[in-house]
Amino acid sequence: MTTTPAELPVPIVSARGIRKAFGPVEVLHGVDFDVRPGEVHVLAGENGAGKSTLIKILSGVYGDFSGELRVGGRPRRFGRPADAARAGIATIHQELSLVPSMTVADNLFLGRETTGRFGRVDFARQTAEAARILADAGLECSPRQLAGDLPISSQQMLEIARALARDASLVILDEPTSALSDRETETLFARILALRAQGRGIVYITHRMEEIYRLADRITVLRDGRLVGTATPDRLPPAELVRWMVGRELGRAEARRDVRASGPPALEVTALRVAHASVPGRLVVEDVSFAVARGEILGLAGLQGSGTSETLHAIFGALGRRASGRARLDGERFPMRGARDSIARGVVLLTNDRKALGLAPELSVIDSVSLASLARFSGAGGWVRRAEERAAVAGLTAAFRLNAPSLDAPVGALSGGNQQKTYLARCLLAKPRVLLLDEPTRGIDVGAKADIYELMRAWVAEGIAIVLITSEMDELLALSDRILVLHRGRPAAELARDAASKDAVLAAAMGHTATGTAGGRP
């Protein structure tokens, strides 16, 4: 970077002494933060540090805070998100905020419709404009499609496109890449850098180290609702950054595992097929076969929409008649009959959408974690042995370093990352033989990630087999013993640990393999 802070004009936003409480609990204890034109300001910190809360204050979601917020030098206090948008602040929130039942075009223009007289919507212009925005964002979908029908990564891209289409002086992105593939991430980064070049301010929240160091002009770290400090990346090497975030030293988070001699196969899947949910005759997963051994981690990779998630759901039995194929668990026939049956047999799925498919926000941490294992904690009449249950949950959440006010607090009140931990804990408490993990570290901070990698190693050491989907290439390469790459729903390559590299995975995912085109079929 060539500019120095002294030469820069007034910050776009500057926050001083921000305090925010939910009920009696204060979660921000006087935070200072500012963003200057033409910089990418990364906000980092552990799960629950208060990052999302801070940016919700900047973007007008929370109006009840104390402290001073200046926008363009003038004191402001937004009552509604619309006010912040009008003041030139565009935000992509951590949780998806699209209306699934409305079209892509409607979603793009929601809240700022192009209208004629009497509030009449100019649909023709909106559709045309939407097509242009989608093309810019590299999204291959029709403006007339329902947003809810898009895969989750496209939804995320759509949301980003929507925010970027607003002519904002400040763009806030809260973990935008947690659901994106590498290619999409690259597209996004290019656009962020373009915005920076135009002199706009960008606030970027992420738990991914490499993203921080690729993008950041400055880094601000929060811990437990307090400001630890702000620094430029050259003055804050990764080890130091981690210490700022976690307050302690961590071992190498992504240390490679030693490959174990593979044991007997735990799960064998043969000729798995999944029909498309709405297009008859189309297959989204076709002839996928693999085996995963006890104590082995099988990575499942593919571009967005390649059918990896559908594969796991199909094995778990959550797709009903859309899925067909055979499977064996520890040598016995495994019917892929449904969640209940699969869990009882020891196959447990963690989905990549904890909000829609994972958690009930009103349930207490205890109830939420024990939900899949209640049979173990209750007698024939269904009477729950609550002391036993509490002890088991408490032990597990302690191992996960869960940051929750109490085990009786509703899950919805935890930070995103801590919610993810309760979700993982639920899967583990069910004593699985095979764990199907779809983006298990989505939205989890470095400290917790290290914890989870450690735990995963412990689990496989105990003989659990894991099938892992992750969009973080480093994580995939570090954790997997083998990697199965899908291309358009078909197996494109199976890479042994030594053969696996970022390039090899990407090449296979895009349909080129060393040995020719993927899948063996024309």
Added chain:
Amino acid sequence: MTRGWRAALGEWWATPVARALVALALMLLIGCVFNADGAFFKWSVHRDMLRQVSVYGILACGMTVVIITAGIDLSVSSILALAAVSFAWLTLPEGWPAALAIPAVLVIGTALGSVSGVLAARMRIQPFIVTLAMMVFARGLAKVVSGGMKITNYVQEPDGTSHLVPMPRIFGMIDSRVLGGNVSIVTVIFLLCVLATWIILSRLRLGRHLYAVGGNEEAARLSGVPVARTLVMAYALSGLFAAIAGICQAAQETQGDPETGMGYELDAIAMVVIGGTTLAGGKGSVVLTLIGVLTIGYLQKILSLNAAPEATRLMLTGTIIVCAVLFQRGR
């Protein structure tokens, strides 16, 4: 050629409007079979059916708007009664001209609807409860306005004397027919309400906002949709439509009855849902509601023409609601 045609038909068949229309067609078929000695083939029977469902249909228009926001409005029946009573009171004992009385009544309905809207949107009370409370409250208010009696053209003066006032022309006008006596005015009013609702829902910005709030309120808020204002508008519209329905009811009954309309809210909801608009919010349309209104209207007409006993009627109605909804969603 044939394939394209077939595929197009298959696609059309999957749309909610197609399913609703087929349900309606089945109902008409039943009517043709149980035609009560040919009565079902007379236009006057259909005309009267249309008149009968009009008041429900007007309520269902407002209900559609509210249900699209993922809400519900139980108070429409009581606001209808309050409007009927107020209209009768203003025009009969008070002698206001229709040109003044009608706007006044519409303002009352809209105001009560807005109160529900504000309580639901700003105070964050669930619509079911807000409008349940409003349903009880407005019924009480209707009884206060009417002094607990029906308001007819037999007017009692404060000094105890009483006399008949002539029925204002507006009553007869609303309860008359046009197009050579073939279409009732209340049916025309109903269709105008459908048209207005259609424009709001599918042509105006407000419509986009209504769908967005119903589809995902949090997302709508974060996208800058004025959620509270949109919700208030929805309930205000519902109140307005209920007031229009109340005026039609009073004109047809030639009186203002504080007990009128009891239970209409459930009919209106059933009509909306049978059309294919789901209570989950975020989708649906008033065209579906129109079809739902006709379907239930014909059901009731057929049962009535055939003098089905009450027990049978109730059991059939319950069964048919379930079948229609099942059919709506396909096997």
Added chain:
Amino acid sequence: MTRGWRAALGEWWATPVARALVALALMLLIGCVFNADGAFFKWSVHRDMLRQVSVYGILACGMTVVIITAGIDLSVSSILALAAVSFAWLTLPEGWPAALAIPAVLVIGTALGSVSGVLAARMRIQPFIVTLAMMVFARGLAKVVSGGMKITNYVQEPDGTSHLVPMPRIFGMIDSRVLGGNVSIVTVIFLLCVLATWIILSRLRLGRHLYAVGGNEEAARLSGVPVARTLVMAYALSGLFAAIAGICQAAQETQGDPETGMGYELDAIAMVVIGGTTLAGGKGSVVLTLIGVLTIGYLQKILSLNAAPEATRLMLTGTIIVCAVLFQRGR
């Protein structure tokens, strides 16, 4: 010392139970002010209030279970009527002993509830619509069973003659009192229903499943919760409680009236919600419902003791429902 005490109070104050209790206390305070010449201070008034709310309260227990699953059951009032009619018919003209008639009636209620549950859970029809249809259907069935008349101990034989049968003892038993005449049996039945519901909701696996399904149905399914079975259980329980309420109603009316209980479903829902259980599902408790039942019971008692006119009653009830819910959630 003092700080800890204050903080504890502050925390307790934030719990839903605390707020519900304070609302109840306020209602009692109103009763003390408008005490109708001291009548409010007699135990018999409270005893009678408890008897009056018992039937509603029993319905509210089942309603709590259903609402926790994010559903609603509009059919309870009709199932109550069907149960009352069936009970009267089995014990009076048919002369079945109570030990047979009661289980039979409970089975009928549970079966109808299960049908709603199956339609809602397996056929994926919205609970509001399913139970609306069931409400209409069961009312029709009650009229079929009773032949459209009230069933009393004045029995008409098929041959046209008629005679009085003695009232079976079970009627008097249910409508009597225990503990020195201080507590009605129906109140005891109500409290037992509360206890049973409490055990189900907070001690059994089924309870966990009910909350999970209400909180996030899809997540519950993927966690291995038998969603459909859980939902069917919820509606079956609601039907069972409605049948119990129906027997109590018949015993108190000493007859089976197919028109009985109309509109009770809305009272039961209001009681659940005023207690603090929200219609969104996933949270709430039957203890809250108990407090809500008492709050509405006292409201009605105070209005009745002071012989408030109907219009006033309605307007006050509407206002107080809104105030109570607002208060529940704190300013």
Added chain:
Amino acid sequence: GSGSRARHAGTAADPYVIGMSQCNLGEPWRVQMDADVRAAAAEHPNLKVIFKDAQNSSLTQRSQVEEFVDQGVDLIIISPKEAAPLTKPVAAAYQQGIPVIVLDREVQGDQFTTFIGADNVKIGREAGTWIRETLGGQGTIVELKGLMTSTPGQDRHSGFLEGLELDTHPGLKIVFSGEMEWLEPNARREMESALATNAKIDLVYAHNDPGAHGAWLAARAAGRDKEMKFVGIDALPQEGQQYVKQGILDATFLYPTGGQEAIDVALKALAGGTVPKKIVLGTRLFTKENIDTGGQAIR
């Protein structure tokens, strides 16, 4: 009025068709009315009656009248929900030459064949008079009122006050008056309030028999049923009359349905005979003493 232009022959093979529109079958009294019409018509093989129930809605009832015209019935019997909304459709049918017999509640004007009904004010007055005399002009009374927006409720109340003659009998006091909307559980609730606020009650007057029965249940539960008398109205054979027989009610006043009379008039009208424009039915008093002899007619 217009004469009969019957569409049917009026024989057992091609019977006269009568359309009967009942405003509401939720009340036992109206069920009884239909039953009376049915029983009376069953005596005549040349009559066929189609029964419809308007579910307590004037507008439904209006369309039923319109349907009867469309279906080509020979005569219409209607027990209207209320006067104003049904005046026009009844007149329209009448002007098309279909005789219309109006039962129980009137319609406005004279565009119908015959009105048959009882007088609620008169019945209320008889009840008031009987109560005044039975109590000897001295005592405390509880009144449990029906739905006060309905004419029967208003009339049974005003007639009752006339009959009591409170001006000249200062010893009589209405100590509690509650609205029970014709419903038994509500009556019981209101009576419980009356019992709690009044140490001594001599008599309960309820606007219908189920109301009086509900009041009795409350008094019995309080152990005070012997302390007071119970008076109701309607005297249906399987309801009020049975209550009197069982000693639950002390008196009930018949509110006649006019079903039998309606069929009598219908036969005359169909035969082209002349019929009176208005038939006012009398009432009967049922007490423990006269119940077995069919009550006592009151002129």
